[in-house]
Amino acid sequence: MIGILHFAYGAPQSLDDLTDYFSHVLNGKTPPPPMMANIINQFARVGKADLIGGVTSRIASGLQQLLPTTRIYKGYRHTAPFIEDSVQQMLADGVTKIIVLPINPIFSQSGSGAVHAQVDTIVNGAVPVVHLNDWHLHPAIIALYANRVRRANNWLPQAAQQKAITFFTAHSQPLDTERNAPYIAQMEAMALAIAEAAALPAAQVAYRSAKERAKWLGPDVQEAIQTAVDNGHTGIITCELLSLAPDVESFFEIGADCQALCATLDIPFVQSEFPADSIDTVLALKEIITPHL
Structure with missing residues (x-):
């Protein structure tokens, strides 16, 4: 067995x-x-x-x-x-x-x-x-995430969709070149594959939960959102890649906290669904x- x-x-x-x-x-x-x-x-x-x-x-x-x-x-x-x-x-x-x-x-x-x-x-x-x-690059997994992030993009007001940006996120890690290398490589490759499969207008990798931002992987997702708005993006989507299942940290850090930030910036926000169960x-x-x- x-x-x-x-x-x-x-x-x-x-x-x-x-x-x-x-x-x-x-x-x-x-x-x-x-x-x-x-x-x-x-x-x-x-x-x-x-x-x-x-x-x-x-x-x-x-x-x-x-x-x-x-x-x-x-x-x-x-x-x-x-x-x-x-x-x-x-x-x-x-x-x-x-x-x-x-x-x-x-x-x-x-x-x-x-x-x-x-x-x-x-x-x-x-x-x-x-x-x-x-x-992380298995076709069935990429299709799974592409379906959800495409739905999120379509949920935005039509006027915001063309210049919307999706932030693919994961928990930050302390800076350590050797230990971080596979984590960063898989994260970036997975984000790129999903963005291409979903035909997203713009996408970027960002991180959450950094304890000391100068010594942890970045950019921080909230700082990245602020920069994106300053650069003219008109809608924000977050999509967590670290886990198929939501947890309490991601519930707030790429959900409620980013939603509150976008409200202050007066820009539409939507969080992509987790694959879950x-x-x-x-x-x-x-x-x-x-x-x-």
């Missing part, structure tokens, strides 16, 4: 789980009360149950229906079921091969790279392991997985 591990960063089940979640992110250190209060407030403001957990669970269920001869397992870096526990369960269940599928189309050393190393260490050669970390997303992932079965 082939086991497929579908993993993501974390999926708290309740607002009550957030302190444990972020303590795990901080290697066992409890966040200071003001920081924790701000985090809980952000999750509460979304007004929905955790976004990643719901999407990854439904993707896993969909893949199980489409790939009935395999077994789909979920795993998370910072919440249960933890990746290490899921991998141990796969081995206990007698899987003969493990396929590792991230929620992230774009590879980063600190993200998918760390999980790949973790899985390989746990498995220790007991069964073959296939890491799917190079599917829609049927075309699950079918695209099946297409990516199938050659490795």
